[in-house]
Amino acid sequence: MSPVRRLLVRALPLLLSVLLAGCGAPAARDAAEGDIRDAVAAWSRTPPAQLAGIPLEGWAYEVSAVRRDGAEATARAELHYRLTGYDTAPAGSAREVRLSRDGGDGGGWRVTGDRPAPGAPPQLWDQGPVAVVRGAHALVLGVGRSPQTLSEIGAEADRAVPAASAAWPGPWAGRVVVLVPDSLERMAELLGRPAAEYRGMGAVTTGRVGAAAAPADRVVVNPEGWAELSAAGRGVVLTHEVTHVATRAATSARTPLWLSEGFADWAAYRGGATTPQQAAPALARAVRRGELPGALPADEAFAFGGDPEALARGYEGAWLACRLIAAKWGDATLVHLYELAGRGPLATALEETIGGDLPGLTLAWQASLRQELGAP
Known part of the structure; x- marks a missing residue:
């Protein structure tokens, strides 16, 4: 046998052992990860004691990733649950579950804590x-x-x-x-x-x-x-x-905020005795100063954290626009406009409901602001 062949034969058992060890490592890691996932699943079958009294169903943690550090581990998971009688589909929450291994490497995994995932509310x-x-x-x-x-x-x-x-x-x-x-x-x-x-x-x-x-x-x-x-x-x-x-x-990204916010206020004030002067003081002050809005409130007018007076004018103007539509064309027309505006272009929705367009609605709205909010 040549020296080269003798060297290969002697090296073959060592090579095989290395290959076998390499093939076995992922299986060991997978087994440990599986144990961690099983531990989270077993722990999550029962909601925590501090939730007693809340009508919960479908409580479960879906693990998406596992990170091990010796006898400690962290599982990233999505919590799914329903409030019985209220939720039609599971609510979700990104969570981080902490675990430790009892008795070192040979022990089982147990959950030691649960908190929102980083960046999650x-x-x-x-x-x-x-x-x-x-x-x-x-x-x-x-x-x-x-x-x-x-x-x-x-x-x-x-x-x-x-x-x-x-x-x-x-x-x-x-x-x-x-x-x-x-x-x-x-x-x-x-x-x-x-x-x-x-x-x-x-x-x-x-x-x-x-x-x-x-x-x-x-x-x-x-x-x-x-x-x-x-x-x-x-x-x-x-x-x-x-x-x-x-x-x-019925609300979508197509629905203008003046319609969604104005409709909600219209529903809130509907049937009450509150007058526009009482419910729209910020806009009334602007109209009396001669600052009649040139257009219905843009979506940006409803952004939180800005000028409170401008925010108030946006909400008040939206309410009065919806109030005008309901008064002039009927409550059912306002509801139908809301439904159509969430499914297609606003121009089409306006044409099919009030028989007009946005400029015409804006002119009618401005006239109503002068009449209802102008100086006595």
């Missing part, structure tokens, strides 16, 4: 123990608020749901979930936005637009802004936000 229960108030049409979940406050908000929401249904005859669930954190800052955390954007606001609504299978929206109350509202103001705010919930499936 928290859930309400991440902020503390959740109190639950159930109403006829509303589920109120609060942290750090008194039972009386939550009950009062629940009663207001129970009145808002029928009011929204009366304004919006289209199909919707007819129920609402209201979240009440303990501060403006905590509210902003839930929404993933700066607190300054919500200062002075009573509540906002979350949710995806135009998705028929979307989970129920959450109306999120700003406790600081809520405390400053009168009883009538609280009713207007909650009816406005609940109307957004009712119209969500």
Whole structure:
């Protein structure tokens, strides 16, 4: 046998052992990752104790990635759950689950903690123990608020749901979930936005637009802004936000904000005795100064965190535009316009409902502003 052949024969067992070891390493890693995924699945079968009282179903963590560091591990996961009787599809939340291995490398994995994934907003229960108030049409979940406050908000929401249904005859669930954190800052955390954007606001609504299978929206109350509202103001705010919930499936990126926000205010003030002078003071001041708006409010007029006076004029102008359409062409026409504007061009929707165009509607709106908001 040649020296070269003898060298190859001697090296062959070593080469085979290296190849076999290399083939076995991924399997070992896969087994460990599988154990971690199994541990998360077993742990997530039962919601945490601090969620007791919340009507949950479909509670599950879907692991997307696993990172190991010795006897410690982190699993990135998407939490899916439904609020029974309120969510038509699972709500989601990006989470980070921490695990450790009992007894070193030979032990099993157990979950030691769960928190929002980096950059993801928290859930309400991440902020503390959740109190639950159930109403006829509303589920109120609060942290750090008194039972009386939550009950009062629940009663207001129970009145808002029928009011929204009366304004919006289209199909919707007819129920609402209201979240009440303990501060403006905590509210902003839930929404993933700066607190300054919500200062002075009573509540906002979350949710995806135009998705028929979307989970129920959450109306999120700003406790600081809520405390400053009168009883009538609280009713207007909650009816406005609940109307957004009712119209969500009919709302799309095509829907101009003057129509979606104006419709929600129209529903909130509908049937009441509030006059334009009372409900549109910022716009009334501008009209009396001779500053008549040249166009219906653009989408940018509704951006949070800007000039409060300009924001108020945007909302007030939108409400008066929808009020005009309902008064001149009928409530059903306004509803139909909303439906069509979410499915196609606004120009087509206006032509099919009021028989006119945007310039003509703008002129009619400007005339109504002069008449209703001009100096006495």
